[in-house]
Amino acid sequence: MGPEETAARAVLACGEVRTCLLPAGQALDSRAAAQLLRLRADERVLVSERPNLYGRSPDTLTGVDCPLPSSNGARVRAVGTVAARAALTEGRVLQTSAYFRVPATGPDHRRPWGHYLVRPGVVEPFGKLPREAVAQGLLDGGGLGELDVGLIAGGLLTRLLRHPLLDQRPPLRSRPTRLRWVALPTQHGDGPSIERFTVAEDELRTVRLRVPEGTRSAEIAGLCDDLALHDWLLTTVVHILDGIRLGPGTPRARPLPGPAEGRPTVVQALRPAVDHLLHLWMPRARVSRELAPLWTALEEQPGFTRQWQALVQRIRDQLTLHAIPPASREVEPSP
Amino acid sequence: MLVFAASDKGGTGRSVTSANLAYQRALTGDHVAYVDFDFGSPTAAAVFDVPGAMRGTEERGLHSYLEGEVTEPARIDVWRQTEHPLLRARPNQSGRLVLFPGDVGGGEFATDEDALERCVDLLLQLNGEFDLIVVDLSAGRSYAVDLVLAATAHPRMRYVPFRWLVFHRWTRQHVIAASGLVHKENGILKGGVDRGHDEETLQGAIRFVRAAVPDPESPLWLHGSPAQAAWMQACDEALRRLAAEHRIGDSVVLGIVPLEPILQWREQLITEEDVLSTQIANKETLEALEEIARRLTDDSHWGRP
Numbered sequence: 001m002g003p004e005e006t007a008a009r010a011v012l013a014c015g016e017v018r019t020c021l022l023p024a025g026q027a028l029d030s031r032a033a034a035q036l037l038r039l040r041a042d043e044r045v046l047v048s049e050r051p052n053l054y055g056r057s058p059d060t061l062t063g064v065d066c067p068l069p070s071s072n073g074a075r076v077r078a079v080g081t082v083a084a085r086a087a088l089t090e091g092r093v094l095q096t097s098a099y100f101r102v103p104a105t106g107p108d109h110r111r112p113w114g115h116y117l118v119r120p121g122v123v124e125p126f127g128k129l130p131r132e133a134v135a136q137g138l139l140d141g142g143g144l145g146e147l148d149v150g151l152i153a154g155g156l157l158t159r160l161l162r163h164p165l166l167d168q169r170p171p172l173r174s175r176p177t178r179l180r181w182v183a184l185p186t187q188h189g190d191g192p193s194i195e196r197f198t199v200a201e202d203e204l205r206t207v208r209l210r211v212p213e214g215t216r217s218a219e220i221a222g223l224c225d226d227l228a229l230h231d232w233l234l235t236t237v238v239h240i241l242d243g244i245r246l247g248p249g250t251p252r253a254r255p256l257p258g259p260a261e262g263r264p265t266v267v268q269a270l271r272p273a274v275d276h277l278l279h280l281w282m283p284r285a286r287v288s289r290e291l292a293p294l295w296t297a298l299e300e301q302p303g304f305t306r307q308w309q310a311l312v313q314r315i316r317d318q319l320t321l322h323a324i325p326p327a328s329r330e331v332e333p334s335p
Numbered sequence: 336m337l338v339f340a341a342s343d344k345g346g347t348g349r350s351v352t353s354a355n356l357a358y359q360r361a362l363t364g365d366h367v368a369y370v371d372f373d374f375g376s377p378t379a380a381a382v383f384d385v386p387g388a389m390r391g392t393e394e395r396g397l398h399s400y401l402e403g404e405v406t407e408p409a410r411i412d413v414w415r416q417t418e419h420p421l422l423r424a425r426p427n428q429s430g431r432l433v434l435f436p437g438d439v440g441g442g443e444f445a446t447d448e449d450a451l452e453r454c455v456d457l458l459l460q461l462n463g464e465f466d467l468i469v470v471d472l473s474a475g476r477s478y479a480v481d482l483v484l485a486a487t488a489h490p491r492m493r494y495v496p497f498r499w500l501v502f503h504r505w506t507r508q509h510v511i512a513a514s515g516l517v518h519k520e521n522g523i524l525k526g527g528v529d530r531g532h533d534e535e536t537l538q539g540a541i542r543f544v545r546a547a548v549p550d551p552e553s554p555l556w557l558h559g560s561p562a563q564a565a566w567m568q569a570c571d572e573a574l575r576r577l578a579a580e581h582r583i584g585d586s587v588v589l590g591i592v593p594l595e596p597i598l599q600w601r602e603q604l605i606t607e608e609d610v611l612s613t614q615i616a617n618k619e620t621l622e623a624l625e626e627i628a629r630r631l632t633d634d635s636h637w638g639r640p
Contacts (some may be wrong), residue, residue: 023463154406158456169494170463245428
């Protein structure tokens, strides 16, 4: 039996994913990706090249002993380990993901560490877990001193970003995003579902899932990594398109000093998207079969791939328009 | 692009001018971060008019971040969180303007290797996210100055472009002090070379901004007597000679901000509205700020053809 089965049955899983552009001028090839992701000497990095280039580090464990956040102020101390790993997609998008699961009840005293170490990624509550309050507390983010899985994901990201392989020359400006998730068991043997997907702040997304009992938390984390990756791609490409100006722009009350360049041309602004991002769209590439239906729901509403295709089409149209020599254009497409 | 705002003395208008430069760049569409490394006397909250948003950031500011007490410093979206009615209507096509506040009551502290690494992490992260990062540094050869000199010499920062603006007022004492801050034995250049910078390259990245400069031609002085006008002219010329002797002459000046009553009385952003509708600010001041903001990234003003 694997550790997943030996632990008491989990009734709540939770995690946070950080997603950012790899700060390197060139995408990393599979060898360099493996080097970056070698977080532990004793375990290999998973590298796969189909259907796209993807590398994933072994899990690292962080021991925790602190209260769980809760929405109703209930104070639940919990002890265990949080698993964290990093992934690199097409040598270009870096993600770190920290997650754990919680059984419904735990012993009311702390056991020796050996007990927790054989249950990687399990955090046991003292006594009974007030599941709903803790699930909401985790989504809202912990207060000072409470378990904050985002800190663990963030710490791993900081560590990776210091790697000497990275030349710190990102090809485009982009913002990192955070996706925080909780998963509760489904009732009456229903299939998995997304209860809520929100864009809480500029960079923060929260997801509340229902998954069949017994779903491995690593698989849920894998689904959430995939959501976070594609959400980041959409966000980043939308921002690139927001940054281009078409036509002469709004006239100002007073003319600005000097010519109004300094701003990249449309082609300069769109090129990094073509070079580095457009080929990354591949939802469900590594989502387990049990959880894949969740993507179908997102494709219907809000329609991730639909939006992506519209964005890609817009970029291609703009580039086509700018490929026409100026003499043949009736109207200038850009200032 | 990183821009470090330094001054030898307080009261040079460094913070208010650099905040205005950040604002002007955001108006033109750049994503701009304003980083308050003025440890001990953070003023950015007043300039950007975000006192409400500052509540709750007391222990999550840059000071706490550098000391390792928090892993991410607080950030304040100025367009969204300002209480300034004109700023709240974020102009269409403007870029983001994000303030990274210092901690309330956080003083100077000693450099250590961890703080340096965290400073590099932060500057690299901002460089990946923003087009322009304005870092306001405490006056004098402060800890903040040492920290960013070390950070920009760090191998991880080797491809991140940076520039320095040294602000000073247009008086004898301030001209001498500003020159000393850069050129003296314990100045920025020497400190930079000690930390691994190439002297010539570093010097090429430093420009001066003369602030609160009375313009004898300005309507403010129009009613002065001929004797006053002649005296001002003579003083201005003497100061120019002094500045040139101290190696901060016109060739290394990025811009001149005229003496502006509203900046003297209240540190604030100068909007187009202040000039056109209410006319409480002078058009020349706004134009000077716009011009300096533009020159920040105009290589021809930085000795590069």
